[in-house]
Amino acid sequence: MDIPHLVEWAVESIVIIVGLIGGFAYLTLFERRVQARIQVRIGPNRAGPWGLLQPVADGIKLIFKEEVIPDRADKALFILAPVITVIPALIVLAVVPLGPDMVLFGYPITLGIAGDINVGVLYIMAVSSIAVYGITIAGWASSNKYALLGGIRATAQMISYELALALAFIGPILLANSMSLHDIVNAQQGFRWYIWLQPLGFIIFLLAAVAEVNRDPFDMPEAEQELTAGYHAEYSGMKFALMFMAEYDKMIAVSMIAVTLFLGGYWGPFVNQFPLLGPVYLVLKTVVVLFIMVWMRATLVRFRYDRLMAFGWKILLPLALLNVMGTAAFVLVGG
Amino acid sequence: MSIDVIIFLGLAAVAIASAVSMLISRNAIYSAIFLVMNFITVAVLYLLLNAAFIALVQVTVYAGAIMVLFLFVIMLLGAEHVETSRKLPWQLPVALIFGLILVGEFGLMLYTRMDVLAESVQSVVEGFGSPASVGSELFRTYLIPFEITSVLLLVAMVGAIVLSRNERKESR
Numbered sequence: 001m002d003i004p005h006l007v008e009w010a011v012e013s014i015v016i017i018v019g020l021i022g023g024f025a026y027l028t029l030f031e032r033r034v035q036a037r038i039q040v041r042i043g044p045n046r047a048g049p050w051g052l053l054q055p056v057a058d059g060i061k062l063i064f065k066e067e068v069i070p071d072r073a074d075k076a077l078f079i080l081a082p083v084i085t086v087i088p089a090l091i092v093l094a095v096v097p098l099g100p101d102m103v104l105f106g107y108p109i110t111l112g113i114a115g116d117i118n119v120g121v122l123y124i125m126a127v128s129s130i131a132v133y134g135i136t137i138a139g140w141a142s143s144n145k146y147a148l149l150g151g152i153r154a155t156a157q158m159i160s161y162e163l164a165l166a167l168a169f170i171g172p173i174l175l176a177n178s179m180s181l182h183d184i185v186n187a188q189q190g191f192r193w194y195i196w197l198q199p200l201g202f203i204i205f206l207l208a209a210v211a212e213v214n215r216d217p218f219d220m221p222e223a224e225q226e227l228t229a230g231y232h233a234e235y236s237g238m239k240f241a242l243m244f245m246a247e248y249d250k251m252i253a254v255s256m257i258a259v260t261l262f263l264g265g266y267w268g269p270f271v272n273q274f275p276l277l278g279p280v281y282l283v284l285k286t287v288v289v290l291f292i293m294v295w296m297r298a299t300l301v302r303f304r305y306d307r308l309m310a311f312g313w314k315i316l317l318p319l320a321l322l323n324v325m326g327t328a329a330f331v332l333v334g335g
Numbered sequence: 336m337s338i339d340v341i342i343f344l345g346l347a348a349v350a351i352a353s354a355v356s357m358l359i360s361r362n363a364i365y366s367a368i369f370l371v372m373n374f375i376t377v378a379v380l381y382l383l384l385n386a387a388f389i390a391l392v393q394v395t396v397y398a399g400a401i402m403v404l405f406l407f408v409i410m411l412l413g414a415e416h417v418e419t420s421r422k423l424p425w426q427l428p429v430a431l432i433f434g435l436i437l438v439g440e441f442g443l444m445l446y447t448r449m450d451v452l453a454e455s456v457q458s459v460v461e462g463f464g465s466p467a468s469v470g471s472e473l474f475r476t477y478l479i480p481f482e483i484t485s486v487l488l489l490v491a492m493v494g495a496i497v498l499s500r501n502e503r504k505e506s507r
Contacts, residue, residue: 077364118465122391129399133371136403140364140410148410155407159400179466 004107012113016093024248025055030287031294038298065237070143073234077141082235082242085134089249092127095120096256097182099266099278111266111278116182121169124257128165128212132158134246135214135231142234150230153305158212160312165208167320171201171327172261185265193264197330200323202262204316206292209254211312213247216297218308255289256282263289342383350376367406374398386464 029044029051036043047053069078099111110116117123132155139151172194173179176187188194195202211218227233232243259265263285266278303311350373357369374397381390473481 074364077368117387118467119387119391122388122395122466126391126394126399129395129403130375132399132403133368133406136406136410137364137368152407152410155403155410159403159407162400 008107008109009113012098012111013094016098016113017090020090020093020249020252021245023252024245025059027248027252027290028058028244029054030290031297034291034294035298038295059241062238062241065240067237067239068234070234072143074141074143077137078234079239081134081138081141082239082246083134084137085131085246086242086249088127088131088134089246089253092124092250092253093256095123095181096260097185097265098282100271100275102275111275112182116180118178118180120181121173121179121184125162125166125169129162131212131246131250138235138243139231142231144234146227146229147231147233150227150233153227154214154231157214157218157308157312160309161208161211161218161316164204164312164316164320165212167317167324168201168205168208169261170324171198174324174327174331177331181260181265185260185267188264189267191264191267193262195262198262198323198327200319201327202258204320204323205258205262206289207316208312208320209258210293210296211308213250213254215247215251215293217300217303219302251290251293252286255286255293258289259285339383343380346376346380346383350380363409364406367402367409370405371398371402374402388464388466388469 032054033043033051043051044054045051047057069075094113095117097110097112097116101108101110103109114120114123135154135158136151139147139149139154142148172184175194175197176184178184178187184194232240235243259282266282268277268281271277271281353369353372353376357366357373360366360369375394378390378393378398381387381393
């Protein structure tokens with residue numbers, strides 16, 4: 001372990017975390033503007049040019065809000081829960097390669113912190129399985145029945161859809177013959193994206209990922225009409241902002257992982273000549289996937305809870321199993 | 336002291352502290368969370384031993400899937416607080432005796448096998464514990480135990496479903 005490597009990792013970690021925080025701020029604006037257009041409105045356009053300062057205004061407002069901790073809440077866990085929720089969202093991108101290997105100032109540099117570890121996909125699974133705790137604990141610690149119901153719904157939903165999500169990972173793993181995201185991305189070089197071979201896998205991944213981040217049409221845990229706001233009903237001020245940030249950062253993270261697994265990651269025209277184009281392509285493709293998520297939220301209505309469970313277990317899971325078997329047969333015969 | 340030893344001592348302290356806290360905390364939710372913490376610490380210990388695959392499986396399966404279900408059931412049943420009235424009078428002496436026997440056995444083993452333990456364990460094969468090697472070991476050398484385990488788990492699952500079904504019919 002030498003100094004240039006440590007500096008490289010530190011810089012990349014800071015870039016990812018700052019990028020996720022900034023991405024969260026502007027994703028809220030993006031979502032509000034796009035939804036407004038879909039609903040024939042204009043959306044926030046007053047703060048700054050094209051409303052670009054709206055996230056800043058929102059942030060300042062949230063900082064000055066009163067922080068309320070309910071009397072009967074479990075204080076330690078109530079404060080800890082937003083932190084536990086946000087950390088998995090910030091660390092999951094550590095295994096996603098952000099660009100091709102390159103040489104900068106005479107040092108060989110890998111864009112992405114640990115893209116080439118041989119358990120990259122498992123790392124994503126491990127972190128996403130930990131992500132449930134923050135929401136569950138938030139729901140319980142609030143000592144509010146709506147929050148508790150939201151927390152329980154979120155837990156049940158996330159452990160149900162995690163199975164389909166994990167099975168959707170297996171397609172790219174089998175095709176690339178590796179569990180390292182570095183190898184999976186490199187196998188897709190030259191427009192051989194896995195979405196062409198794995199259209200079903202991509203759809204399953206996207207649906208399960210939307211359910212994992214508790215977004216519409218799977219946002220039962222925070223169904224406003226029945227649960228006020230679900231697990232974060234009692235949160236205010238910056239604690240609420242952290243909960244909110246976790247949700248949007250998870251959106252960004254799953255979109256980036258979807259791009260990496262199915263849409264060729266950072267590869268695109270001229271990346272071989274100009275390696276720095278890689279991150280640009282990655283971000284652009286991520287924005288496309290994020291747009292699909294926003295589009296779904298603006299178009300679809302919320303599922304009923306029993307249908308959500310039935311959909312996860314009786315449709316998505318068997319389809320994902322079928323996809324795994326089909327891919328395995330394909331690899332065995334054709335590859 | 337090398338950096339590995341320092342990390343190990345820190346992790347060991349956290350692991351033991353979280354295990355003890357799990358045992359003594361009165362609130363079942365806290366116990367569950369301390370157990371999760373313990374599992375994650377043990378996973379980091381595996382990482383220290385270059386067993387990344389086992390470490391991440393430990394986090395996904397134990398800390399993730401199983402403990403989430405525990406927490407879910409505790410919350411659903413509202414069974415956070417342990418009833419203190421129902422105490423078994425013979426539990427404490429029996430637990431103490433068994434605990435002492437275990438410690439004694441452990442010490443004896445350590446004492447008699449000292450020479451074996453002192454040998455270096457660094458001669459691990461390249462790629463040992465990687466997903467590929469674990470997979471090929473499971474599906475080649477240990478195929479039959481692996482299949483039997485999966486059948487056992489399936490039987491347990493089917494059994495739980497059948498039992499809960501009968502109950503529902505009777506209640507109608």
